[in-house]
Amino acid sequence: MQMMLESFFNLNLNSMSQKRYLTCKLLTVMVLAVIVGAAVNLGHYFLPLLAMVAAWGFLYVLKGKVKAVLADERDYLTAGKAARISLTAYALTMSLIGVVLMALSQSEPSLELPALLIVYPLCGLIVLNAVLFKIYDKRG
Structure with a gap:
């Protein structure tokens, strides 16, 4: 080949x-x-x-087999910063939408399921982020 x-x-x-x-x-x-x-x-x-x-x-x-540097520390720093800002913006937006839907579900019970479908995966994403942060923090 x-x-x-x-x-x-x-x-x-x-x-x-x-x-x-x-x-x-x-x-x-x-x-x-x-x-x-x-x-x-x-x-x-x-x-x-x-x-x-x-x-x-x-x-x-x-x-x-590449003999050149494909990325340097600045690229990783920039990517980490962008990921942190993206995660924060996503978490804030989805948590606000989830809270609003939960509040509206008091008068309209059919909104409870969409609220839970937004909030629970968001909690999982935040926990995953925390676990990965701890793992990578220990590696140095």
């Missing part, structure tokens, strides 16, 4: 630049999209899962 890729795309998969990695990533995603689309269209629902796992493994191996 490696020989075929190297000869067809003129790629050296032993040592890759960031640009070449991104090209391989784009080609992999394009092939994956075709496979998933065709498989779902034909009614094969297990094949897309296998194709996604294979594509993930292929990209994981390729990423290990």
Whole structure:
């Protein structure tokens, strides 16, 4: 397979630049999209899962061969800050909607279920965030 890729795309998969990695990533995603689309269209629902796992493994191996820095600490800091702000905004919005629906459910009982469907997953998301924060905080 490696020989075929190297000869067809003129790629050296032993040592890759960031640009070449991104090209391989784009080609992999394009092939994956075709496979998933065709498989779902034909009614094969297990094949897309296998194709996604294979594509993930292929990209994981390729990423290990990149000789450039793909991300630095500033990128991770920015991503963490964006995730924190997004989670906070989502939690505040959904909790307000849930509280309003709970209050309205006193006069309209059919609103209680949507309120619970908003609030309980939100609580789960907040707990998951706290657990992951503790895990990553211990790792340093």
